[in-house]
Amino acid sequence: MRRSKLLYVPFWASYVFLYLPIAVLVVMSFNAGESAYTFEGFSLKWYGELAGDERVRDGLVNTLMVAAGSTVIATVLGTLLAVGLARHTRSKLLDSVALMPAVLPDVVLGIGLLVFYGMVQSTLGLYSVVLAHALFAMAFVAAVVRTRLAGSDTSLEEASRDLGAGPVTTFMKITLPQLAPGIVAGALLAFTLSLDEFVIAFFTIGNDDPTLPIVIYSMVRFGVTPEINALAAILLLVSFTAVIAGQRLTKIGEREPRAQD
Amino acid sequence: MSRTRFTRRLPATMAVVGLALAVAACGGESSSGSNSTTVAAEQLKPNADLSKQSLAVTVWDGYLPEELAQRVKEKLKVQDIKIQLHETNETAMAKLTASGDSGIDVAFVSGQYAQALNEQGLLEPIHPELIPNLANLYPEATQLSYDKGNKYSVPYTWGTTGICYRSDLVKTPPTSWNDILKPPAWAEKKVTMMTTERWLALPAIKALGYSVNTDKDDEIEKVKELLMAQKPHLLTYDDTTFGDRLLSGEALMVEAWDGWCPTTDKSGNIKFVVPKEGSDLWVDTMVIMKSSKNKEAAHALINYILDPEVHSWAAENINYKVPNKAAMDRVKIAEGSLLGISPAELLNGESIIDLGEASTKYTRLSADVQAK
Amino acid sequence: MKSEVKARPVNRSRGRRLGAFVFLSPGLAYLVVFMLVPLALLLSTTVFRRGRFGGVVYEFTAENFERLVDPLYLGVLVDSLKIATLTTLIALLIGYPTAYVIARLPRKWKTIALVAIVLPFWTNFLIRVYAWIMLLSGPGLVNSALKVFGLGPLEVLYTEGAIVTGLLYSYLPLMVLPLYAAIDRLDPQLREASSNLGASAFTTFRKVTLPLTMPGVLTGSLFVFVPSFGNFVIPEMLGGSKSIMVGNLIRDQFLKARDWPFGATLALALIVVLVVLLVAQSWVARRA
Numbered sequence: 039m040r041r042s043k044l045l046y047v048p049f050w051a052s053y054v055f056l057y058l059p060i061a062v063l064v065v066m067s068f069n070a071g072e073s074a075y076t077f078e079g080f081s082l083k084w085y086g087e088l089a090g091d092e093r094v095r096d097g098l099v100n101t102l103m104v105a106a107g108s109t110v111i112a113t114v115l116g117t118l119l120a121v122g123l124a125r126h127t128r129s130k131l132l133d134s135v136a137l138m139p140a141v142l143p144d145v146v147l148g149i150g151l152l153v154f155y156g157m158v159q160s161t162l163g164l165y166s167v168v169l170a171h172a173l174f175a176m177a178f179v180a181a182v183v184r185t186r187l188a189g190s191d192t193s194l195e196e197a198s199r200d201l202g203a204g205p206v207t208t209f210m211k212i213t214l215p216q217l218a219p220g221i222v223a224g225a226l227l228a229f230t231l232s233l234d235e236f237v238i239a240f241f242t243i244g245n246d247d248p249t250l251p252i253v254i255y256s257m258v259r260f261g262v263t264p265e266i267n268a269l270a271a272i273l274l275l276v277s278f279t280a281v282i283a284g285q286r287l288t289k290i291g292e293r294e295p296r297a298q299d
Numbered sequence: 300m301s302r303t304r305f306t307r308r309l310p311a312t313m314a315v316v317g318l319a320l321a322v323a324a325c326g327g328e329s330s331s332g333s334n335s336t337t338v339a340a341e342q343l344k345p346n347a348d349l350s351k352q353s354l355a356v357t358v359w360d361g362y363l364p365e366e367l368a369q370r371v372k373e374k375l376k377v378q379d380i381k382i383q384l385h386e387t388n389e390t391a392m393a394k395l396t397a398s399g400d401s402g403i404d405v406a407f408v409s410g411q412y413a414q415a416l417n418e419q420g421l422l423e424p425i426h427p428e429l430i431p432n433l434a435n436l437y438p439e440a441t442q443l444s445y446d447k448g449n450k451y452s453v454p455y456t457w458g459t460t461g462i463c464y465r466s467d468l469v470k471t472p473p474t475s476w477n478d479i480l481k482p483p484a485w486a487e488k489k490v491t492m493m494t495t496e497r498w499l500a501l502p503a504i505k506a507l508g509y510s511v512n513t514d515k516d517d518e519i520e521k522v523k524e525l526l527m528a529q530k531p532h533l534l535t536y537d538d539t540t541f542g543d544r545l546l547s548g549e550a551l552m553v554e555a556w557d558g559w560c561p562t563t564d565k566s567g568n569i570k571f572v573v574p575k576e577g578s579d580l581w582v583d584t585m586v587i588m589k590s591s592k593n594k595e596a597a598h599a600l601i602n603y604i605l606d607p608e609v610h611s612w613a614a615e616n617i618n619y620k621v622p623n624k625a626a627m628d629r630v631k632i633a634e635g636s637l638l639g640i641s642p643a644e645l646l647n648g649e650s651i652i653d654l655g656e657a658s659t660k661y662t663r664l665s666a667d668v669q670a671k
Numbered sequence: 672m673k674s675e676v677k678a679r680p681v682n683r684s685r686g687r688r689l690g691a692f693v694f695l696s697p698g699l700a701y702l703v704v705f706m707l708v709p710l711a712l713l714l715s716t717t718v719f720r721r722g723r724f725g726g727v728v729y730e731f732t733a734e735n736f737e738r739l740v741d742p743l744y745l746g747v748l749v750d751s752l753k754i755a756t757l758t759t760l761i762a763l764l765i766g767y768p769t770a771y772v773i774a775r776l777p778r779k780w781k782t783i784a785l786v787a788i789v790l791p792f793w794t795n796f797l798i799r800v801y802a803w804i805m806l807l808s809g810p811g812l813v814n815s816a817l818k819v820f821g822l823g824p825l826e827v828l829y830t831e832g833a834i835v836t837g838l839l840y841s842y843l844p845l846m847v848l849p850l851y852a853a854i855d856r857l858d859p860q861l862r863e864a865s866s867n868l869g870a871s872a873f874t875t876f877r878k879v880t881l882p883l884t885m886p887g888v889l890t891g892s893l894f895v896f897v898p899s900f901g902n903f904v905i906p907e908m909l910g911g912s913k914s915i916m917v918g919n920l921i922r923d924q925f926l927k928a929r930d931w932p933f934g935a936t937l938a939l940a941l942i943v944v945l946v947v948l949l950v951a952q953s954w955v956a957r958r959a
Contacts, residue, residue, distance in 0.1 A: 048768040052843065055765075056791050059802030059840070062812060063794070066805065075547070075810045115698045122694025130957075134949045136698065139706050140894070141945045143901035145922045146938040149397060149931075150709035156398020157712065173705045176698060181890050185852045188886040188956070205690030223852055227845075230789055234796045240390065245355045245381055245402045251795060256360045258797045259386055259539045266801065270794045277793035281786050389926035396725060396929070415929070418724035488826070494912050496927055535829045535911030549809050655723040662928035663743075669915045670747045 060274065067267035084268040094269060097250035104164055104239070104249055105232035108171035113225040115172070116179025121213060123180070124187040125195075126205075140177035147174065148241035155242065162244025170242045171235060175228035182227060186220030343426050343594055352593035353379035354600055357391055358407040360384045362455075362583075363604075364612045375603060377596045387495070387538075388412045395421065395588065404591040405600055410445040410582040411497075411653040413452040418653070422451040423587040429598035432605035439642040440622035443582055444650040452584035453601050455610075456558065456619040459580055459640070459648045460501060461573040463560035464552040465545055468568075476506040476574045479552050480525055482532050489551040491544060492529070494536040496665040497651050498579075499526070502554055505576040511649045514657035519664055526668045536669070545569055556581065557637045558619040571637055573648075580648030582622070614638055620645070717936045725929030735936040744920065744937065748944070751916040754831060755900040758838040762846040762895045763888065770850035770887075774857075785851065788844045796841060800908050803837055804828065807909075829911030837905040838895075845894035853887025854880075889952050897945060917941055 067085070071078030088094060119136055139147065151170050155162055194216075198208040214221075236251030243249065257266055354377055356363075364370075368380045385391040388409050395401050395408075395416060408416065416422050427433055433449065446452045462473045470485050480502055482490045493499055497511070503525040504511055509518045534550055541553035542561045546569070560571040585604065587597045604610060610626035613619045620638055621627060632638045654660075717735050720728045738744075773784045791799060806812050807828040817823030827833050857880065865875040881888075903918035912919075921941065924934030 045768045045772050048765045049772040052765050052769040052847070053787065055840065056788070056843065059799060059806060060791055060794065062805055063798065063802050073547070075805065075808070075812070075815075115701055118694045119698030122691060122698070126691035126694055130950060130953050132695070132699070133953045134946060135702060135707075137893075137949055138942075138946075139702070141897045141942075141949060142706075142710070143918055143921055143938060143941060145903070145918070145925055146713065146935075146942075147706075147709070149393065149925055150713040151705065152394075152397040153712050154705075154709035156400070161402065169705060173701065176701065178894075180698070181894070182849060182852060185849050185886050185890050186856065188853075206693060209690075209694075219855075220852060223848060226789060227848060230792045233793060236797070241393065241397070245383060248384070251797065254795050254797050256384055256386055258801055266798055270798045270802075273794045273798075274790065277790060281790070387926075392725070392929060393926055415724040419722065419726050494907075530913065533911075533913070535913060537911070547810060653724055656721075659721070659928045659930055659933075662923055662930070665927075666747070666915065666920060666923065667743055669912050669919075670743060670750070671914055 060270075063267045063270040064274070066264060067271040069264050069267070072264065084264040085272075087265050088268045088272065091265070093248070093253050094250070096247050097253040100164060100247055101233060101250040104167050104171060105229050107165075107168040108175050108232045109225055109229040111168070111172035112175035112179050112228040113221060116176040116224060116228070117183050117214075117217065117221050119176065120180040120183035120187060121209060121217075124184055125192075125213075136180050137177050139174040140181065142174075144235070144237035148238040151238065152241045162242055163246040164243065164249075166242045166244065167239045167249065170238050171232040174235075174238075175231055178227050178231060179221070179224035182224035183217055183220040186217055343429060343598070345429060345595075347595035349375055349377045349596045349599060352377055352596035353381070354404045354593055354596050355381045355383065355402055356405045356407075356600070357383045357385050357394070357403050359583075360386070361617060362407060362613070364609070364616070367609075371600060371603060375596065375599050377593075377599070380600075392416070400590040401588065403588055404593050404597045406586050406588060407455060407583060408586065410443060410452070410454075410584055411651050413584045413586050414445040415653040416586060417446070417451045418655075421589055423589045423591060423594055423597075424451055425449055425453060425587070425601075426598055429595065430602040430605065432602045435605055435607060435610070435623045435625040437622050437624045437642045439646050442646075443580075445582075445652045446584075452586045453605070454582045454584050454622040455604070456613055457580065457582040457622050457645060458557040458620055458637075459573055459578045459645060460498060460554065460556055461560075461571055461578055462552055463541065463545060463555035463562075463569065463571050465548065466568050466570045467566075468548065468551050472570065473552055473572060474575055476502040476576050478574075479554060480506055480529050482529075482552070486551050487532055488534050489549070490532065491534050491537045491541050491550050491553040493541075493554050494538050494665070494669075496661040498538075498554070499536070499665050499668065500661060501579060502574075503529075505574065505578060508576065511579050511651050512654060514654050514660060516660070519660055523664055523667055526664075530668060530671075557640065558617065560637065563618065563633060563636055578648050580645050580650050582650070583619075713931075713935050714939055716932045717939055719932050721928075721930045721932050725931075727931055735933050738933060739936055739940055744940075747915060747920055748917050748940070750914065751900055751918070752944075754834060754838070754916060755896050758835050758842070758899045759846075759892050759896045761835070761839055762843050763892060766843060766846035766850055766891060767888070770847045770854050773847070773851050774854040785848075788847050792844055797904070797908075799840065800837055800905060803833070803840065803909060807833055807836075828909065829913055831910065831914055833909040834906050834914070834916075837909040838899040838902060841905065842895040842898055845898075846891040849890040849894065850884065850887045853884040853890075857883055886956050889956050893949070893952055896948070900945070901941060 066077065068080050068082065069077050070081035070083070123133055123136060147170070155166055160166065194212050195208050198212050203211070234251060236249070236255050239249050240252055243252070254266065254269070257263065363382065368382050371377065371380050383403070385394070391406060391408055392412055392415070395403060395406055396419065413422070430453070433453070436454070440454050440457070441447070441449050443454065462479055464473055466472060470483065473479065479490050479492070492502070500522055501511055503522040504513060507518070507521055507525065509522070513519065534544070537544065537553070541550065541555055542559055544550035545553060546561060546564060555571070557571055560569065562569050562571050585601050587594060587601070591597055605623060607623065607625035607629055610621050610623045611629045613621050614627060614630045618636065618638065620640060622642070630638060716727050718731050718733070720730050720732050720734070722728045773781055776784055804811070809824060809828070811828070813827075814824045817825060827836070861879055861883070862875050865879045866872065870878065900916070901918040902916060903922045906912070906914065906916045906919055917937065921934055921937045924930045924937060928934075
């Protein structure tokens with residue numbers, strides 16, 4: 039009992055660590071002055087500026103489209119890949135290759151893809167960012183799903199196969215439900231990473247309007263403006279609402295048959 | 300079972316990779332084949348129908364008036380114009396050089412980068428007959444060492460590099476590069492330098508009396524020693540936010556481009572000085588990509604920007620001197636503004652040019668200085 | 672279905688192969704097209720020369736590899752390894768108990784706790800890094816707070832400490848998520864059995880919990896280590912470019928020096944280091 043109490047120390051420390059800067063961002067977004075360090079009184083003016091900022095709005099829409107598109111591709115491919123790697127091959131080489139997109143420095147991936155797209159003569163745009171993001175997101179999905187698969191009970195799958203079910207049937211009826219939490223976590227991770235990614239997006243977006251991280255990058259580079267703080271606060275609010283709205287969905291996802299429970 | 304299948308498939312994977320390598324090599328060969336600086340200029344039609352051409356422009360954030368796109372559309376009757384932003388010369392270069400056709404028609408880059416693009420055969424020569432407003436430029440603006448006679452680039456803004464400082468907080472106003480290279484005790488950790496390699500080296504180069512375009516190893520070695528000795532006394536390296544740092548008092552003296560030194564701040568406490576050892580002359584230019592399919596519209600855009608009313612926007616709004624006499628004549632120069640520096644004074648500065656192979660020495664230098 | 676039961680042995684091995692194909696081929700095809708080919712295109716330049724003004728001249732040379740064994744670059748590589756390792760260890764140290772507590776929370780709180788781990792991620796990486804500048808800088812909040820207690824000022828910003836803090840902040844959730852996935856799957860009865868058999872809590876952890884959650888530990892460590900190792904934004908923003916990591920070197924070769932062949936060579940070195948780690952990781956994972 040005492041020991042588990044002790045565990046709560048790092049637990050709470052993690053959350054304080056994660057939310058301290060966030061709290062600062064939110065508080066400073068209501069700053070009436072321009073300073074990044076001193077609070078000079080309450081004001082909503084930065085939210086007003088933000089509302090009038092077309093680049094930010096377009097960027098947000100583009101980012102959401104890219105994240106949604108790449109998450110779908112990455113979740114499907116990544117899940118299949120994870121099952122294939124865990125159940126149908128023992129190749130360490132393939133294992134490593136599948137993880138590689140998560141491991142490559144983003145500059146290398148970005149420039150490599152830029153050269154590649156140039157070679158196949160494709161015009162760049164949001165869709166080329168979707169394809170690029172799906173690549174590294176897939177690696178993350180596969181890795182998370184594999185964590186769930188590793189050491190999980192294979193007896194059900196074996197029983198299913200022994201009873202003559204094909205691999206696809208076994209996958210749909212047995213494996214997939216067992217994996218659901220892993221897949222949800224993987225998809226969440228994929229979506230999150232895509233929302234945030236800007237190096238690869240920068241290189242592969244061509245002449246389309248930029249995604250939000252690219253917009254933010256140019257804002258941040260040229261000094262703090264409390265408009266960025268306001269943006270951070272709004273992003274938080276939006277994602278918070280999205281999470282609460284999506285909670286029912288998550289609940290459905292969580293109601294998986296648990297082998298051990 | 301399945302394992303052997305996939306190990307057997309390995310050679311196939313290798314073959315794909317090998318193929319890609321081969322394609323890469325060939326693709327590169329052909330592109331380097333066309334890599335020459337004197338390709339016969341394409342015939343451009345002065346009366347081309349611009350409504351069939353649309354433009355993609357890449358430029359630094361805040362460097363053009365916001366409503367420019369709208370006005371260009373109305374005035375030049377081009378089909379469409381898209382303004383993309385880049386953060387630095389470097390990222391613009393990566394985009395412009397990575398694939399054969401970046402889709403960009405007009406790019407804004409600094410002089411030595413325009414030179415490098417041209418050396419790689421990526422720029423369309425400027426057709427002066429399509430840009431009558433070139434006549435608005437100062438005569439000095441056609442004599443810039445990276446591109447004498449504006450053969451492939453048109454200057455948009457120009458200026459110099461110096462020390463920007465808080466006159467109310469410094470004990471003695473800086474006059475020499477040594478004042479930031481060997482900062483006095485009161486400026487300990489209150490000094491910033493730029494990160495972009497040529498400008499990182501500039502103060503030390505000038506303090507030692509060398510050329511900004513030196514490629515001599517012994518001189519670069521001396522520069523390195525000076526910069527290494529300076530590093531422990533620096534607050535940070537900073538290319539973009541040094542102005543804010545001065546305003547907040549976090550820094551007292553910073554290496555700065557004149558246009559970025561907030562001398563017009565209402566406090567009146569921010570001053571700029573070109574150190575006595577001399578400095579550079581930097582020019583930001585407009586270039587037209589050879590791969591552009593809208594070259595007539597691209598020329599028309601540059602001509603439009605050189606219009607005194609349009610061009611003076613940069614001087615009036617972002618405090619950059621423009622090399623356009625007709626435009627500068629329209630500008631009221633405020634007290635303390637750096638816009639008063641004359642073209643003749645600017646030309647005292649030395650232009651940074653791309654040094655070809657030797658330019659990697661500066662990358663090496665900055666890595667050496669920044670890694671401890 | 673029933674007739675298939677008779678043909679079981681044949682069907683099963685065919686099924687296996689079909690399975691391998693169905694599951695592996697789409698992902699692998701994607702990897703080949705969008706990763707291996709672009710990578711091959713890029714890495715093929717390692718044996719060529721930089722053009723006078725950038726670009727690639729297709730003459731073979733080994734010079735890029737010779738440049739690699741420069742003490743400067745090796746030093747930066749070692750430094751990056753140190754920073755990334757330190758970040759990973761701290762992340763593991765606070766991430767493991769965090770994930771453990773989350774996994775033992777009642778279901779409703781569990782969801783909330785998990786979401787709360789990911790939520791900061793949705794504010795944007797650069798904004799989060801910027802928040803740390805506000806916190807740590809000279810006139811920043813940490814120092815203002817210290818001043819109240821008559822302490823400080825703390826000069827953390829633009830040091831390696833700030834880099835580690837920034838990396839940790841950015842990638843801690845990537846440690847917690849896989850750890851949670853692994854710990855959540857644990858059968859609590861196993862621990863009970865262990866302690867019923869008289870094992871101390873520590874022994875139970877060492878002999879039961881830790882080995883069973885090893886895949887999560889490894890995945891999480893990898894997720895934190897890798898982006899930390901190759902990072903260049905945080906060393907620039909929080910480190911003030913006063914110390915650089917291998918990511919900065921690579922970025923600078925590609926962007927500043929326009930020396931793609933050497934940039935690709937440095938990237939190759941980085942990839943080799945990471946592949947070695949990956950192979951080691953998957954080897955350990957399979958044994959665990």
